Amino acid sequence: MAMRMGVPGTRAQHPRLAGTALARSGEGTMRGHSGIASSKITRSELRRQRLHHWNSEYRSRKRSSKVERAPATMMNADMDAVEAENQVELEEKTRLINQVLELQHTLEDLSARVDAVKEENLKLKSENQVLGQYIENLMSASSVFQTTDTKSKRNKKNQEKEAEDKFSNAYRYKEAKEL
Incomplete structure (x- = not known):
């Protein structure tokens, strides 16, 4: 059959x-x-054939899965390395972005301080001009008074001298009369 x-x-x-x-x-x-x-x-022959077939199929599956697993493991390792590298790059980019933002804030603060100092400088220049003008006015007024004072003093001295001279002349005259 x-x-x-x-x-x-x-x-x-x-x-x-x-x-x-x-x-x-x-x-x-x-x-x-x-x-x-x-x-x-026979049943034993059939079992032996089945077992042989199952073992050979299992071994070939095991070999192919190892072969498949090795590249998969390598791919996973490569992917992990790429992912770790990407993570490092992302952290570096984040750090650089934060540093740039911090520098921008510092620059803005410094720019604001420079503007404030410029404004203060202009204010002080204006005040210095006003004070300079005031001092010049005081000095010119003082020189007018000094000139006037000097003339007054000279006139006083001259008047005193004249008065003295007159007194001394008068005294001399009186003495001369008495003599």
């Missing part, structure tokens, strides 16, 4: 083998009889 795989009644259609890798691969047949099923396969 030899039949081909996939034909109803073959091992591939057997309920316990249906959907297994053994049924899909055609491994349920005897060795040396490609594609032809034999009813003389």
Whole structure:
């Protein structure tokens, strides 16, 4: 009762083998009889074939998953490195932005102080001009008074001298008369 795989009644259609890798691969047949099923396969032979197939399939899956996992692990490591690098760059950018903002605030403060100092300087210049003018006026008034004072003093001295002279002349005259 030899039949081909996939034909109803073959091992591939057997309920316990249906959907297994053994049924899909055609491994349920005897060795040396490609594609032809034999009813003389013992249960132990079938178990051994299934086990062999399962082990080889498991090993190939394990190998392929290791191969897949290695690049995935490498990709994850690369992604982690890129992410860490991006995080460092982001932190650096944030630090630089904060530093620029701080410098802008400092610049604004200094600019405001410069404006205040300029305004104070203009105010002081104006006050200095007014005080300078006031001092000049005081000095010119003082020189007028000094000139007038000097003339007054000279006149007083002259008058005193004249008075003295007159007195001394009068005294001399009186003395001269008495003599």
